[in-house]
Amino acid sequence: MxxxxxxxxxxxxxxxxxxxxxxxxxxxxxxxxxxxxxxxxxxxxxxxxxxxxxxxxxxxxxFVSPPTLFPHSFDLSNYVQVINSAFFLPTLKNSAVIALLTTLISLLFGILCSYALARTRFLGKTVVLSTVLSVNMFPFIAMVGPLFVLFTSSLYIYNTYMALIIPDLLLTLPLTIWFLNSFFREMPIDLEEAARVDGASRLRTLWEILIPLAAPGVFSVMILSFIAVWNDFLFGFTLTSDERAQPVTVGITHFSSEHVIAYGQLAAASIIVTVPLVLMVLLLQRRIVAGLTAGAVKG
Missing domain, CATH: 1.20.5 (Single alpha-helices involved in coiled-coils or other helix-helix interfaces)
Structure with a gap:
């Protein structure tokens, strides 16, 4: 015991x-x-x-040394000078227009292409998808020279919106096609067959039935594509020459010159350019996460 x-x-x-x-x-x-x-x-x-x-x-x-981690002054003159500059607002408008047009074109062709790849059976479909994805792995700096020659000689679209929209599609289309392909592939074929029996065409079925079901993925791709185009600097720097078509990522470099670098104005312009993206992601983070999660589970 x-x-x-x-x-x-x-x-x-x-x-x-x-x-x-x-x-x-x-x-x-x-x-x-x-x-x-x-x-x-x-x-x-x-x-x-x-x-x-x-x-x-x-x-x-x-320019004080050592630099202050908490500013003793709160001067908004840098923001005023940025807003009043002759090139900042035009380049900001250019970025918005280019990003919106590129995103819409990418969604239009990306949805059609991803749906076709998801519903069509043919030899080498995996190779096609892999080739589409590999475009994003190709160094874009290698494309700048040929695009510059093409846009300044044959097509004559240098320093226009199209000169940036065309190469920016290389950033957005592969992502759109690969991402939405997983959504359409996992949708039951019975929905389309029922719609076809009721007399709906394939395009109407895609527009009225499948796209609403794939809305989380479409919305996520739209946001990610817009951010990718908004942040582009390489194509904007090499394929434009002035504020008629230059994006804002290139426009803010005008605050520095050969002899003077306006650090305050550069910082203010960077904050103005960054804040809209930050607010968009914070406000729409649930939709982004939902789309990415759904795509990951279905893929």
């Missing part, structure tokens, strides 16, 4: 010790998780924070 009681006490102590160790490990894991999250958020937001405080510093504080 005494031996059994001692054994029970030993087992209780072991159980309590194991429970304590589990709680300690869980506590350490929680702390490690928050430390990792803080570290990632710090790395992501530190450049944006430094750009912002640079944009609101006056000329004296901007």
């Amino acid at each position: 005494v031996v059994q009681q001692r054994t029970a006490r030993v087992e209780q102590k072991k159980a309590a010790k194991n429970e304590s160790n589990d709680r300690q490990k869980e506590w350490l894991g929680t702390i490690g998780h928050y430390i990792a999250v803080f570290f990632v958020v710090f790395l992501a937001l530190a450049p944006l924070y430094w750009t912002f405080i640079t944009s609101v510093k006056n000329g004296v504080e901007m």
Whole structure:
């Protein structure tokens, strides 16, 4: 009897010790998780924070050594100078127009192509999809020279919206086709057959039935495509020459010259360009996550 009681006490102590160790490990894991999250958020937001405080510093504080982590001044003159500049607002409009048109064209052709690939059986379909995806892996810097020659000689569209929309489609179309193909491939064929029996054409079935069902994916691709085109610098820098077609990513470089670099105005312009994208992602993050998650599960 005494031996059994001692054994029970030993087992209780072991159980309590194991429970304590589990709680300690869980506590350490929680702390490690928050430390990792803080570290990632710090790395992501530190450049944006430094750009912002640079944009609101006056000329004296901007060049003080050592630099101030918390600005003593809050000067908005840099923003006023950026808005009043002759080239910033036109280039901002150019970026908006180019991004919207490229996104719409990419969605139009991407939806049709991805639906055709999902519903058509032919030899080499996997090769076609792999080729479409491999376009994004090709170095775009290698395309700049041929595109420059083509747009300045044969097509004569240099320094126009089309000179940027055409190469920007290389950024958005592969993503749209590959991403939406998984949505259409997993949709039951019975829906289309029922619509065909009721007299609906294939295009009407696609527009009225399949696209609404694939709305999370379409919405996610639209946002990602818009951001990719908005952030493009390479094509805008090489295929345009002035503010008639230059995107804002190239326009803000005009604040620096051979002898002077307007750090405050550069920072202010960068904040103005970045804030719309940040707000769009924050407001629509649920739709983005839903689309990406659905595509991952279905793919």
